[in-house]
Amino acid sequence: MRFVEQVSTSHARGSSARLRLGLGLTLAILLIEFAGGLLSHSLALLSDAGHVLTDVFALGLAWFAVEQSKRPADKRRSYGYHRVSILAALINALTLIVIVLAVTFEALRRLMAPEQVQGGIVIATALVGIAINAFVILTLRGGGDNLNLRAALLHVTGDVGASVGVIVAGAVILLTGWLPIDPLLSLAIAALIAYGAWQIMRETVNLLMEGTPAGIDLGAVTNEIRKTDQLTGMHDLHVWALSSDQTALSCHVVIDDVSLGDAEHVVRDLEGRLCERFAIGHTTIQVESCHPCGEIHHGAGEHNHPHQHVVLTSTSARPAPPRAAGSSGRPRSQTRKSNPSPGS
Numbered sequence: 083m084r085f086v087e088q089v090s091t092s093h094a095r096g097s098s099a100r101l102r103l104g105l106g107l108t109l110a111i112l113l114i115e116f117a118g119g120l121l122s123h124s125l126a127l128l129s130d131a132g133h134v135l136t137d138v139f140a141l142g143l144a145w146f147a148v149e150q151s152k153r154p155a156d157k158r159r160s161y162g163y164h165r166v167s168i169l170a171a172l173i174n175a176l177t178l179i180v181i182v183l184a185v186t187f188e189a190l191r192r193l194m195a196p197e198q199v200q201g202g203i204v205i206a207t208a209l210v211g212i213a214i215n216a217f218v219i220l221t222l223r224g225g226g227d228n229l230n231l232r233a234a235l236l237h238v239t240g241d242v243g244a245s246v247g248v249i250v251a252g253a254v255i256l257l258t259g260w261l262p263i264d265p266l267l268s269l270a271i272a273a274l275i276a277y278g279a280w281q282i283m284r285e286t287v288n289l290l291m292e293g294t295p296a297g298i299d300l301g302a303v304t305n306e307i308r309k310t311d312q313l314t315g316m317h318d319l320h321v322w323a324l325s326s327d328q329t330a331l332s333c334h335v336v337i338d339d340v341s342l343g344d345a346e347h348v349v350r351d352l353e354g355r356l357c358e359r360f361a362i363g364h365t366t367i368q369v370e371s372c373h374p375c376g377e378i379h380h381g382a383g384e385h386n387h388p389h390q391h392v393v394l395t396s397t398s399a400r401p402a403p404p405r406a407a408g409s410s411g412r413p414r415s416q417t418r419k420s421n422p423s424p425g426s
């Protein structure tokens with residue numbers, strides 16, 4: 083489950099006090115489950131503590147990311163520090179994988195050589211965990227109703243489910259003395275942790291690959307751009323995420339030969355629509371009119387400009403050429419003239 087994203091979006095925009103409260107409560111569950119796991123020799127409890135550790139990590143990460151993204155961009159980091167959260171998420175995923183491997187190894191060892199587990203301590207510890215999580219659920223419920231909050235609720239409910247499983251295992255051990263239930267449940271919890279790690283890893287790698295963010299349909303973005311007034315072409319479109327909630331876009335638009343002021347209005351209108359419809363807040367739009375880079379190949383290792391350089395001559399000193407009838411906008415103080423590029 084993508085707890086990092088859920089928490090960072092639901093809490094970052096809400097009060098940072100709630101984030102700190104969640105962190106404190108989760109830390110309490112972690113310490114109690116870890117101590118209970120050591121005392122009772124229950125691997126199920128220890129592996130659940132391993133999962134809670136990653137929840138603590140996710141909450142701490144969300145808080146850290148909020149603090150980091152408050153730092154302004156500087157000369158060395160022109161994007162600011164949003165991507166600190168991606169680096170931290172990657173570390174989180176690697177930690178999860180280490181926990182999964184450790185739990186799996188220990189579970190297999192215990193299946194071959196069962197270890198005595200104190201069922202009573204296991205049940206008591208898991209009950210405390212459930213009580214704290216129930217409080218967290220009530221707190222989240224009070225925070226309004228949106229998609230991120232519901233996702234966070236779902237995650238905590240899943241945590242309660244894992245604790246209920248631990249209680250069942252403790253009861254089975256108390257009643258029947260069947261010890262393999264403990265490592266078997268640990269393997270199930272490890273599988274859940276592995277699933278969470280896979281989700282975080284996939285998302286993080288997509289961010290690092292500058293992949294199109296999950297919530298954005300590039301086809302829909304293209305259609306929105308094509309709706310632009312006076313647009314005759316569009317190319318070199320890139321959409322990528324700076325962090326899990328910050329999206330950037332760059333593209334070239336080819337528009338009619340209008341005044342600079344009119345071209346700016348076209349770009350502003352496009353920026354507004356991209357922000358409104360796709361929440362893309364950071365756009366870089368290059369306007370082309372006379373020399374669209376139509377024949378140029380875009381991609382890795384390619385330059386998006388012609389190298390048989392088109393000569394742009396300033397003609398401001400000369401009388402301006404007659405303007406095309408019906409063209410709008412202010413008179414141009416400067417016009418551009420080019421020599422035809424070789425071969426065209």
Ligand SMILES: [Zn+2]
Pocket residue numbers: 133134137237238241
């Ligand atoms: Zn959890």
Ligand SMILES: [Zn+2]
Pocket residue numbers: 357358362363
């Ligand atoms: Zn905006």
Ligand SMILES: [Zn+2]
Pocket residue numbers: 317318334370374375376386
């Ligand atoms: Zn271009």
Ligand SMILES: [Zn+2]
Pocket residue numbers: 385387
């Ligand atoms: Zn070049």
